[in-house]
Amino acid sequence: MNYWLVKSEPEEYSYKDLEAAQDTIWDGIRNYQARNYLKEMKIGDQVLYYHSGKEKSIVGLAEVSEEAFPDKKDTDGKGWVAVRIKAKAVLKNPLSLEKIKEDPMLSELPLLKQPRLSVMPVAKDAFDLIIKTCS
Structure with a gap:
């Protein structure tokens, strides 16, 4: 299993929108690296849902x-x-x-190194820490 983070402007498509729809097609990605990450995603992979824009927070979990x-x-x-x-x-x-x-354990997140990327991998240890912190 792999772990990912996707970003969306909450005004365009929030996590609440995803919950209401139950599922969605994650499309419209026009960055080659993000496209390659989409190609690596497998059924059952876990996805952190990040609200960009003013909110700038990981707010939900998807699959x-x-x-x-x-x-x-x-x-x-x-x-x-x-x-x-x-x-x-x-x-x-x-x-x-x-x-x-602020968390040194999350310093290697692609979110910090490539902030404009809308789809990115997350290491399992970082994913586990994020889930624990948010629970």
Whole structure:
């Protein structure tokens, strides 16, 4: 199993929106590295849901429910892909970017090293720490 973090502006598609829908197609990604990460996602992989913008916090937990498939919004034929994720749980104590930056155990998170990336892997130990901190 692998662990991931996806980012979304809560005004565009919040974790509450995902919960209401129960699942969604994660599409519209137009960064090659993020696309490659989408291709690596497997059914059952765990996904941290991060609200970007003003909130800047990990707020929910999701799971990959369908592996990479062609993104229907790919109009330029560059091989963009999408995955399907389903909501699992709202995190009781969202973890802010500020708190992430303060924790030396999370210093290697791609969120800190490549902040513009919208899909990124998370090491298991970091994932476990985040879940424990947010429970």
